[in-house]
Structures are given as structure tokens and as C-alpha cells.
């Protein structure tokens with residue numbers, strides 16, 4: 001028998017002694033075989049160790065050593081893209097959470113997750129400007145005209161039309177949604193996910209409309225439609241899978257953060273997060289040489305990509321996001337929150353927009369998907385204060401978001 005830390009317990013281990021909470025209340029008896037539920041309960045109750053049968057101390061010691069090695073490796077990976085001065089505030093807390101996430105990826109041998117964490121090598125030399133046009137493009141040239149990549153699928157407009165009709169009903173909306181099997185399937189999966197957390201399964205679109213509400217359902221339809229609007233962008237310009245992974249991560253985090261602030265109408269945060277960087281996808285396609293040069297410059301000087309875009313082409317992807325969402329007639333507050341994610345103070349509602357700014361910063365720190373920004377800029381203290389989030393809340397924000405991100409990614413990419 002031997003003491004095993006809760007994080008290293010596994011199903012089927014037998015308790016060699018009674019297990020009690022830190023307050024001394026016995027919760028499981030000696031001889032009990034541990035289930036996954038027991039182990040997660042122990043974490044909730046803050047129980048750090050359990051005495052289990054059949055584990056020798058030698059083996060435990062070697063496990064501890066390998067844990068220390070993993071933590072050391074994860075520390076140097078995460079340190080390499082975090083700001084060097086973290087203080088003891090939120091930046092340091094997010095650093096620790098990312099370090100734990102990275103250690104988990106190492107232990108699970110998750111090579112995809114790890115390569116996202118480590119793909120940020122700084123180029124040896126400053127990228128050359130050779131081949132870049134001398135004249136800077138004008139933002140009015142970016143959106144408009146005959147640009148097929150910017151059009152939303154017809155289904156979105158059909159849904160909007162039926163929602164705006166004075167005689168619309170859950171049934172009439174469901175009929176329109178039902179004409180698109182891909183949209184129907186994803187919407188049903190989404191409303192049945194932990195993200196919405198309804199206690200009973202929702203099996204029909206009309207029931208989904210009735211429960212989720214017409215406005216929310218049109219938002220979800222927009223989310224799904226937006227992704228298909230960018231379906232045909234060639235991977236030589238931008239890896240759209242990685243792009244959407246970052247966007248979904250940002251959307252989920254924004255929504256979780258907004259629910260912490262007890263903002264009553266928080267459904268627009270997920271959409272604002274999902275849409276916040278669409279301007280970047282447009283820039284990759286419209287100005288591939290500027291953007292590939294910009295990515296190199298951003299890595300070389302460890303600068304945020306939006307800042308490099310402003311210097312290089314005169315405007316940033318936030319402004320392009322604004323133009324595109326405006327042309328799609330996406331309403332406020334989604335439009336403003338998404339477009340000002342790099343400059344919340346310029347938006348009409350800086351407090352709410354600062355939540356999306358923080359979600360974006362945290363999404364970059366988690367390294368789920370890519371936003372083009374490899375090195376994290378220092379966490380702006382003024383904007384952090386504006387969010388109203390407490391440092392102590394970050395761990396549960398992180399945990400809650402991580403579970404939902406996984407589920408939403410599965411829905412969007414596997415359905």
C-alpha cells in the first residue's frame with residue numbers, strides 16, 4: 001500500500017484505508033474500488049492523496065520523478081511564449097493553468113496539442129520586404145465588389161426572412177432550418193451539448209426553436225453558416241481548421257467570462273468570439289504576401305499580429321472584421337464587440353468588449369488553434385481591471401471552458 005496523489009489515481013484501485021475529506025468526514029470505506037466518479041469527487045472536495053493497495057513506494061518515487069520531469073518540460077514550453085514579467089496577478093495565474101494543461105498534453109502524448117504549443121519558433125533573421133508592393137492597400141478595396149469568399153450561404157438569409165416575418169412560428173422556422181441537413185444536425189448537436197446544459201434531450205428542430213428561443217437559434221444558424229462561408233479558402237493561404245479552433249476557443253471563453261460577470265444577455269459573446277478574427281482570414285486571402293511577411297515580422301519582434309498589420313498595410317484585421325460583419329448586416333452588440341477585440345476602449349461598451357479581449361488573450365495562451373500571434377503581449381492591467389474578473393475565478397473559468405471547447409470543436413469539425 002502507499003499514498004498516491006489524486007491526480008495519479010486510476011479506476012479500479014482499492015482503498016487500503018478509509019478516505020476522509022480535509023474536514024475529517026469519512027466518505028469512502030477501506031476496501032472500496034475507486035470509480036472515475038469517486039476520483040473526480042475527491043478533486044472537488046480537495047482531497048490530495050489516497051492510501052491504496054498494491055502500490056510500492058519505489059514505484060511511487062519513480063512516478064513522482066517523472067511528474068517533476070514533465071512539469072519541468074511543460075514549464076519551459078509555456079515560458080517560451082509567455083511575457084517574461086508575469087508578476088503575481090492574473091498573468092501568472094494563467095501561466096500556471098497553461099503549464100498544467102501542457103503537462104497533461106505531455107502525459108497523454110497528445111502530439112497535435114503539443115505541436116500547437118511549440119510551433120512558435122522565432123526566425124533567425126528579419127524577413128525581407130522584397131516583393132512587397134510599395135503602395136499600401138485601402139480598406140475600401142478589401143470588402144465589396146465580387147468577393148465570393150465573403151458571402152453567407154442562402155440558408156442564413158432564408159432563416160432571417162422567416163424570423164422577421166410577422167407570422168413566424170417555431171414550426172415555420174424549423175421547416176426552413178430542416179431544408180439544410182448539415183445545419184439541422186449541427187444545431188441539434190449544439191443544443192444537446194453541455195454548452196446549453198438542458199436536462200432532457202432535444203430531438204426535433206421545432207422543439208429546439210421553442211426551447212432555445214428564436215433569437216438564439218438564428219444566432220446559432222449564423223455561427224454554422226459563417227463557417228461554411230469560409231469553407232473554400234485554400235489551405236495555402238490559411239489553415240482554416242486552426243483558425244476556427246482559435247475562434248471557438250475565444251467564443252467559449254468569452255461566454256464563460258460573461259456568465260461570471262452575470263451579464264444577463266450573454267448569448268452574443270459566443271458569436272462575437274466566433275466572428276472576431278474573420279477579418280484576418282480575408283487579409284490572408286487578399287494580401288497573402290503582406291500577411292506572410294507580417295507573420296514573420298510578428299514572430300521576429302514578438303509583436304502582436306494586429307500591430308504589425310497596422311504598420312504594414314495601414315489597418316488591422318479588427319477593422320476588416322467590422323467591414324465584413326457590417327456588410328452581412330450583423331447587429332450590435334455582436335458587431336462592436338467582435339470588431340474592437342484588440343481595442344476595447346474604442347468600442348461603445350468597453351466593459352463588455354474587454355471580456356472578449358481577455359478571452360482572446362487566454363485563447364492565445366491556451367494555444368488551441370492559431371490566431372497568428374505566437375508570443376503573448378504583456379497582459380494590459382487597465383483592461384484586466386475593466387473586465388471585473390477576479391484572479392481567483394480563472395481556474396474555474398479555465399476548467400469550464402476547456403470541457404465546452406472540446407465538445408463544441410467536436411460538433412463543428414466532426415458532424
Ligand SMILES: [Fe+2]
Nearest residue numbers: 276277306341
Ligand atoms: Fe484578433
Ligand SMILES: [Fe+2]
Nearest residue numbers: 250277360371
Ligand atoms: Fe483572436
